[in-house]
Structure formats: C-alpha cells, structure tokens
Amino acid sequence: MASIINIMNTAPPDDTSNRKRLIRDSLVEFLATTVFVYAGTLSALSTGRTLVGQGGSEDVARILPIAMSFGISILALAHSIGHLTGGHMNPGVTFLMFLRRQISATKMACYMFCQFLGALLASSLVWGSTAKLESFGDADSVTRPPFDLGSTTVDGSISTGNAFLLEFMGSFFFYFVIAQTALDKRGIATSMFPAIPIGLILVVVHICLIPFTGCGVNPARTFGPSMVVCMVGDRCSDVVGSWYWIYYVGPFLAAFAVAEVTMLIDTDVEGDQQVSGDMGAKHQKDDTDEENAAPQA
16 A cells, blocks of 8 residues: 555645545545455356356346446445545546546546556455366366456457447446536436436446457456456466457547547536436535535446
8 A cells, every 4th residue: 555655645745634535535446446346247257157258249148147237336336435435436437537627636546546456456356256166167276267257358259449449439438427427517416316327327338348348448347357367377368468458548538538528518508507406406506625526436
C-alpha cells in the first residue's frame, strides 16, 4: 500500500479530512472491485468452461449465468458503496468521471491503483479457491489454473480489429448508460435507481461479447486473471496475446468518446425541465461536492 500512500501525500498538507476521505474511498474501491471480479470470474469457472475458447459461442445456456453474475454484482455493489465512492469498480468508469469533472486527477489515480490491485487479489483468491481440484477444467496442478481463471481472450474466428471494435462498442454502451443515468440530473440520477439500468446493460453487453472477446469492458477485470495466470502457470501466451491491448485501449477510448457525447447531450437547452426521479418535481442544481454524485457503478 506504500504506493497509494505516496500518491495521496500530494494532497494539500492542511486538508486532513480530504486525505482521510481519499484513503477511505480508495480502500472501498479496492474491496468492491475485489468482490466484483471474484464473483464474476468465479461464475465463469462454475459453468465448467472459460469465457471464450471452450465452445462458448455454441452454448448460450452457459453464457447467461455469467452475464447475470457480472450484472447483478455491479448492481448490488453500486447500491452498497455508491454513496461513498460512486461505485466505479472499473478504471474506464473512473476515467470517464475524471473527464466529466466529477473527480480529481489524484482521486482518479488512487481509484485506478486500487481497482487493479483489487482485481489482482480477486483472481488470486479464485486461483486459491480452485487450484488442484481434480478433473476441474483439466487442471490438477498449480501450473494450470482451471479455465485460466476466467481470463478474457479473443476467439480465433475474429480478427484483432473485430475484437477491438466489439470491446469499444460494448464499453461505449455500458459507459453511456452510466453517464446518463448517474449524472444527468434531468433523468433518474437523483433517484435511488441508477444502478438498475447499469446492471441490466452490463448483462446485455456480456451476452453480446462473451462468445467473441469474453467481454472485458473493464481493464481491471481483464488485468487480474491474466496476471495471476502468468504468475502461477505456463499459459501466459494464451491469455496475453497480440490482441491483449484491446481490453485497455477499447474501454479508455470509449470513456473519452462517451464523455464528449454526454457533455454535448447534457447541455441545457431553453425549455428543458430538470426532474428528480419519477416525482416530476423540478430539480435544483446542487453546488455541493460533485465527487459524491449518485451511484456511478
């Protein structure tokens, strides 16, 4: 944790409360990302296959449980920690919130560090939970983590360009819903329900992308399993191929695109009426801490 402490020391020395809040929020993101990645990737193992490469495109019945696991997990966790950190659990979402001026550069760096670290811990726990299980994914030794711990890989039937476009579009859809439901005060951003459409769109994106890319749309979710597989096994080249970059460039580029599009959409036009939730009442802009906006997932 020394690195995160060094980063947070850049905060104004007289702003003790903000520093403490940053430490707390960063730890919350670490824990939430750990739970999210653990639950999601373990669901891939529990179906008896990897996300991609074991006939996933031919067995729809096995795709839905994985998609539901990721979607329900993000919904539950966003409701649980949204009032503290915004419930990002995704470096791409954190980058989007930075571009939308919801968080500072320091908070973005701390969140991202903790998200990647949480994903690494989650995958280590998945490996520890399943290592040496006989006849489980044809892996009975620590050098062959079962089903590559749910790593995201590109299916051989598509090109790297295809995979990049899929990851970019999947991330764009996901982040767009996040921005419009969690930030646009003319919609449901001020209600208790933003996490519901966010969870639902994540289910849809997983159903669409799992057969082709395993569905990353979250750099931390890709980072954790692949790094643990490389550290403990002999299949690093299988999970970190020439296409590996798409799981990072795609989401971050999508976050930039969504930030630009939603800032244009969110521009007030004469005659617009801001409403709060489903009550139909005018919503007065809140000039308080924007960093503690509605759950952002």
